[in-house]
Amino acid sequence: MRAASYVRVPAGTQPPYDYPPYVSTSKRHPKQPLILLPHTSSELTGPVFGHSDIGENDNDLTRQHSGEPQGERIIVSGRVLDEEGRPIPNALVEIWQTNAAGRYRHRVDQHGAPLDPNFTGCGRMLTDREGRYRFVTIKPGAYPWQNHPNAWRPAHIHFSLFGAGLLSRLVTQMYFPGDPLMPFDPVLNSIPDENARSRLISHFDWNTTIPGHALGYHFDIVLRGRLATPVEVPA
Amino acid sequence: MTTPPTASQTVGPFFHLGFVYLERENLVPEGAVGERIAIKGKVLDGEGNVVPDAVLEVWHTDSTGRYFDENSPCEPGGHRLHGFGRIETNDDGEFRFTTIKPGRVRAPDGSLQAPHIVVTLFSRGLLKPLHSRIYFPDEAGNADDPVLKLVPPGRRSTLIAARSGENGSQHLLHWNIVMQGNGETVFFDC
Numbered sequence: 257m258r259a260a261s262y263v264r265v266p267a268g269t270q271p272p273y274d275y276p277p278y279v280s281t282s283k284r285h286p287k288q289p290l291i292l293l294p295h296t297s298s299e300l301t302g303p304v305f306g307h308s309d310i311g312e313n314d315n316d317l318t319r320q321h322s323g324e325p326q327g328e329r330i331i332v333s334g335r336v337l338d339e340e341g342r343p344i345p346n347a348l349v350e351i352w353q354t355n356a357a358g359r360y361r362h363r364v365d366q367h368g369a370p371l372d373p374n375f376t377g378c379g380r381m382l383t384d385r386e387g388r389y390r391f392v393t394i395k396p397g398a399y400p401w402q403n404h405p406n407a408w409r410p411a412h413i414h415f416s417l418f419g420a421g422l423l424s425r426l427v428t429q430m431y432f433p434g435d436p437l438m439p440f441d442p443v444l445n446s447i448p449d450e451n452a453r454s455r456l457i458s459h460f461d462w463n464t465t466i467p468g469h470a471l472g473y474h475f476d477i478v479l480r481g482r483l484a485t486p487v488e489v490p491a
Numbered sequence: 492m493t494t495p496p497t498a499s500q501t502v503g504p505f506f507h508l509g510f511v512y513l514e515r516e517n518l519v520p521e522g523a524v525g526e527r528i529a530i531k532g533k534v535l536d537g538e539g540n541v542v543p544d545a546v547l548e549v550w551h552t553d554s555t556g557r558y559f560d561e562n563s564p565c566e567p568g569g570h571r572l573h574g575f576g577r578i579e580t581n582d583d584g585e586f587r588f589t590t591i592k593p594g595r596v597r598a599p600d601g602s603l604q605a606p607h608i609v610v611t612l613f614s615r616g617l618l619k620p621l622h623s624r625i626y627f628p629d630e631a632g633n634a635d636d637p638v639l640k641l642v643p644p645g646r647r648s649t650l651i652a653a654r655s656g657e658n659g660s661q662h663l664l665h666w667n668i669v670m671q672g673n674g675e676t677v678f679f680d681c
Contacts, residue, residue: 261599265495265496266495269495269496269498270496270498270499270619271498271499271500271618271619272618273617273618273619273621275618278501278616278618280501280615280616281616281617281618282537282616283536283537283538283540283616283670283671284536284537284542284614284615284616284617284670284671285537285616285617285670285671286621286670286671286675286678287537287671287672287675288646288675288677288678290678290679290680291638291641291642291677291678291679291680292641292679292680293622293638293641293679293680293681294598294599294637294638294641295599295681296596296597296598296599296604296637296638297558297596297597298550298551298558298596298604298607298609298624299609299681301550301558301560302550302575303550303559303574303575304559304560304563309513337494339493339494339495339496340493341492341493341494350509350510350513351509352505352506352508352509352510360505360508361508362504362505362507362508364504364505364544365504365505376508377508378508378509378512380509380512414500414502414503414505414506414509416502416509416510422550422609422611423681425548425611425620426496426497426499427499427500427501427502427613427620428497428498428499428500429500429501429503443500443501443618444500446618447498452495452498453498455494455497455498456497456498456500477497478494478495478496478497479496479497480496482493
């Protein structure tokens with residue numbers, strides 16, 4: 257029987273569980289040592305999504321209501337790849353975000369910025385054969401939170417992805433280039449490696465900008481899935 | 492040239508907005524074969540407070556020990572998500588889901604793992620998810636399970652659900668996730 261095992265994640269490229277500048281981690285991070293888990297089929301398999309899980313306009317967050325939402329229309333697109341740069345087709349990509357004013361359509365968000373009746377702020381799609389995805393949306397706003405005095409999250413879009421197996425599962429946030437809040441954000445700065453942090457920042461992209469209509473931002477995502485050298489074990 | 496996987500970030504407090512459409516607490520497909528179970532529990536933080544803003548994703552085999560894949564038949568409505576669930580905690584920090592008890596699946600060394608459910612926990616305050624497993628009470632296979640054997644004996648019970656009764660033909664089980672502190676659940680480094 258061939259044993260498959262994913263390469264372990266390189267040090268510094270993922271945030272820790274315990275990160276004191278992000279206050280909520282203090283009561284929610286484990287204190288006991290984690291147990292190193294061998295990769296069995298329980299970790300290597302995962303749910304498979306199909307087009308029946310996606311609605312027709314689910315990737316266009318500007319067309320989900322009768323009117324157009326307020327704010328700057330943007331195209332957010334890119335590729336979902338594995339660590340070797342190969343495309344991952346049929347990956348489910350889910351996104352959610354604030355409206356242009358920085359308000360989430362969620363009962364917990366009580367920020368004093370207006371809701372937009374023409375914007376909900378969630379979408380999803382499956383990557384195509386080349387691993388590509390494309391969303392049309394509104395540039396989200398920064399918003400205040402209670403982490404520390406005068407704390408503001410930089411504008412961001414939440415991304416959730418399912419790749420080929422559970423170990424490929426990723427939940428992350430995409431940021432925008434030049435945002436002055438990024439150097440001060442504990443969530444982004446929890447990632448030790450500077451290159452890993454910078455890979456969460458989208459790039460302004462003339463290629464996907466539509467004249468007179470929308471600015472383009474490019475964001476590639478790399479999912480875990482690189483196999484360590486397979487080892488034959490007795491069947 | 493290889494690139495490391497994209498870094499994780501917290502799911503934050505507003506994930507319901509993005510996740511609700513795929514939330515599923517009842518994983519029992521029509522006509523499913525096997526033992527019906529309901530699992531209920533609470534998520535607790537390091538001060539013993541309930542966590543009302545967490546979400547669990549669960550994954551397990553069918554009753555014969557087979558994981559669902561692209562060749563599995565579709566559910567009514569076209570989903571092909573047998574064995575996958577996404578459940579939010581409520582204001583009391585509670586979650587609940589119903590499913591069919593999974594079968595046993597092999598480990599890489601050829602041995603059989605005991606029946607288990609893979610759990611991934613996301614919440615505000617978690618910069619990356621926590622990984623755990625639910626095992627079943629009074630299961631002979633637990634003693635030889637290759638993953639449970641890696642857990643210090645004094646902590647194994649945190650991965651084993653407790654019986655809490657029966658509701659008709661459905662067995663009720665209880666399992667809490669303690670993120671930190673007294674009775675902290677075992678979490679895995681994947």
